[in-house]
Amino acid sequence: MSLSATPLTPEVVSKDGNAMVLSMGPQHPSTHGVLQIMLEIEGENIVKAEPEIGYLHTGIEKNCEAQFWSTAQTNVERMDYLAPSNNAFCYALAVEKLLGITSDIPERAQLIRVLNAELTRIASHCVWLGTGGIDLGALSVFFYTFDLRENILDLQESSGGARMHPNYIRVGGVNGDLPDGYAERLDALIEKFPGRMRDLRALLQANPILQDRMIDVGIMTPEDAVQWNVTGPSLRASGVAYDVRKAYPYSGYETYDFDVPTREEGDSYARFLVRLDEMEESMRIVEQVRDRLRKTPGPVMIDDTKVAPPPKETIALSMEALIHHFKYMTEGFRVPPGDVYQATESPRGELAYYIVSDGGNRPYRVRTRPPSMYNLQSLKGMAPGNLIADLVVMIGSLDPVFGEVDR
Amino acid sequence: MPSTQSPPLLGGAIDPTAVRPPIDDAIIERVEPSRVHDRLAQLKAEGYTMLLDAGAADYPQRAPRFDVVYHLLKMPLRKSSVTEVGRPQRYRLLCGVPEERAILPTATDLWKSADWAEREIFDLFGITFEGHPDLRRIQMPNDWEGYPLRKDYPLRGPARERSPRPAFALKTNVNAGTPPSGRTLEALQAQIAKARNA
Numbered sequence: 001m002s003l004s005a006t007p008l009t010p011e012v013v014s015k016d017g018n019a020m021v022l023s024m025g026p027q028h029p030s031t032h033g034v035l036q037i038m039l040e041i042e043g044e045n046i047v048k049a050e051p052e053i054g055y056l057h058t059g060i061e062k063n064c065e066a067q068f069w070s071t072a073q074t075n076v077e078r079m080d081y082l083a084p085s086n087n088a089f090c091y092a093l094a095v096e097k098l099l100g101i102t103s104d105i106p107e108r109a110q111l112i113r114v115l116n117a118e119l120t121r122i123a124s125h126c127v128w129l130g131t132g133g134i135d136l137g138a139l140s141v142f143f144y145t146f147d148l149r150e151n152i153l154d155l156q157e158s159s160g161g162a163r164m165h166p167n168y169i170r171v172g173g174v175n176g177d178l179p180d181g182y183a184e185r186l187d188a189l190i191e192k193f194p195g196r197m198r199d200l201r202a203l204l205q206a207n208p209i210l211q212d213r214m215i216d217v218g219i220m221t222p223e224d225a226v227q228w229n230v231t232g233p234s235l236r237a238s239g240v241a242y243d244v245r246k247a248y249p250y251s252g253y254e255t256y257d258f259d260v261p262t263r264e265e266g267d268s269y270a271r272f273l274v275r276l277d278e279m280e281e282s283m284r285i286v287e288q289v290r291d292r293l294r295k296t297p298g299p300v301m302i303d304d305t306k307v308a309p310p311p312k313e314t315i316a317l318s319m320e321a322l323i324h325h326f327k328y329m330t331e332g333f334r335v336p337p338g339d340v341y342q343a344t345e346s347p348r349g350e351l352a353y354y355i356v357s358d359g360g361n362r363p364y365r366v367r368t369r370p371p372s373m374y375n376l377q378s379l380k381g382m383a384p385g386n387l388i389a390d391l392v393v394m395i396g397s398l399d400p401v402f403g404e405v406d407r
Numbered sequence: 408m409p410s411t412q413s414p415p416l417l418g419g420a421i422d423p424t425a426v427r428p429p430i431d432d433a434i435i436e437r438v439e440p441s442r443v444h445d446r447l448a449q450l451k452a453e454g455y456t457m458l459l460d461a462g463a464a465d466y467p468q469r470a471p472r473f474d475v476v477y478h479l480l481k482m483p484l485r486k487s488s489v490t491e492v493g494r495p496q497r498y499r500l501l502c503g504v505p506e507e508r509a510i511l512p513t514a515t516d517l518w519k520s521a522d523w524a525e526r527e528i529f530d531l532f533g534i535t536f537e538g539h540p541d542l543r544r545i546q547m548p549n550d551w552e553g554y555p556l557r558k559d560y561p562l563r564g565p566a567r568e569r570s571p572r573p574a575f576a577l578k579t580n581v582n583a584g585t586p587p588s589g590r591t592l593e594a595l596q597a598q599i600a601k602a603r604n605a
Contacts, residue, residue: 229459241487241492246489
């Protein structure tokens with residue numbers, strides 16, 4: 001967080017009589033968070049755009065270093081607050097890789113993790129679609145998407161215990177099996193989803209106002225996108241079909257049948273369509289997980305009391321379980337020294353953790369590769385030459401989440 | 408919830424990146440600060456078109472104190488399908504930076520995306536990037552002192568760490584053994600004896 005490097009002297013404010021500097025944000029309804037953009041404009045045309053971030057910096061990476069390996073998980077979920085399960089998923093995978101227990105995670109736990117990751121992806125895209133619609137004046141979309149998101153949050157609440165930050169995916173598996181009645185509610189959601197997507201597409205996709213606002217706005221060529229380090233749906237809208245789930249499958253993603261939606265145009269409308277398609281692909285994965293969950297009973301947590309707390313019901317009966325529980329809660333567990341880079345596909349792109357362990361019971365360093373931050377940075381290359389009004393569309397089409405940009 | 412005040416169970420590893428064979432599928436290489444820019448340019452020419460991330464870590468016990476870690480990815484620069492992208496090769500370049508001369512050449516001339524990554528390392532670790540077009544703090548306020556992600560930077564910040572803890576939070580304030588009502592042990596025993604005799 002800092003003001004522009006160049007002080008607003010009269011020479012800067014009016015270079016050749018026309019240019020001026022405009023500060024947009026940090027409190028602006030369509031910046032989707034506390035984002036300030038220092039704009040250099042000529043009339044309504046943007047000459048230069050410099051996003052200023054850091055207003056939401058909370059020192060999550062520093063905080064993680066003071067927590068146990070297990071409790072740091074609660075912190076990382078707060079980064080991308082629209083897709084908390086994806087953060088927890090990536091962190092758990094990274095720590096498991098350091099522990100060397102990647103292959104020991106029970107099958108059912110992996111299914112539930114994928115289920116949660118994909119449901120969260122749909123919920124996250126729902127927020128993007130709703131708020132993106134508001135940016136363009138389509139107010140009613142918000143209610144349709146948030147209704148759908150509410151169903152997913154209800155599922156999250158029933159399985160993890162909390163709507164927003166369930167902390168359900170843990171190192172070693174997930175925290176408890178799915179509750180009774182979950183399958184029926186999931187069935188209801190799967191049944192409801194296609195109709196709701198039809199409604200949304202009918203409302204938006206062929207809408208001439210929306211097309212006018214989005215087509216040819218904020219064009220990114222594949223070279224630009226790679227140069228600016230853009231990942232996720234925004235990269236795929238430029239035609240590069242890089243999806244971590246396909247390129248480096250984790251938790252059995254290679255066994256699911258799903259496509260990677262891409263577009264060639266690279267403009268805001270393409271990014272919009274890719275995300276819509278992605279929601280449907282995610283639902284395809286969810287359906288496959290549902291069918292497999294029926295056939296796959298079994299534990300949902302690794303059977304290793306050094307890494308996972310022993311089941312609650314054994315604590316009252318077994319002395320060893322009580323000791324393990326006490327040790328786990330007061331000292332945490334140790335992780336062998338080493339460093340690891342684990343990448344996953346979050347709703348915003350390649351979310352990765354570079355984690356260093358010195359062999360102790362707390363993470364030595366937790367470096368996040370924040371997809372939102374790098375996607376947002378590409379605004380510097382994308383915005384010049386466009387109108388101020390289109391900037392709102394471009395920010396919306398990149399879908400940044402500021403908890404993750406600033407961390 | 409563990410107390411953040413209690414010291415961590417320290418592992419012995421002074422340089423965790425060196426003690427273990429790599430468990431990633433990335434190619435890992437370590438270079439000197441003087442060679443890092445050449446090496447990055449070379450790798451970019453070899454097809455590592457994407458600078459996925461640049462981060463840092465602080466190892467106070469080690470000889471070059473900091474590590475700056477570049478993660479590169481071999482990505483096609485054109486429209487390409489899933490099979491064409493395939494499984495792009497990852498490359499991890501580690502560069503030890505000594506505390507006395509915490510300066511690295513910038514990579515912004517190779518990748519535009521290095522801009523914010525380097526600003527963040529500068530902001531949180533105090534490593535300067537020579538030739539960076541706009542090197543200033545990015546997450547912390549401009550007038551902030553110190554580099555928060557260094558290991559010797561206190562968790563709650565220097566200002567709060569200096570201030571005395573409130574009296575009620577001090578252990579010495581709690582007189583162990585005093586009954587909560589304020590009665591002394593003698594008074595309690597007298598009361599018990601009285602009750603027995605009655």
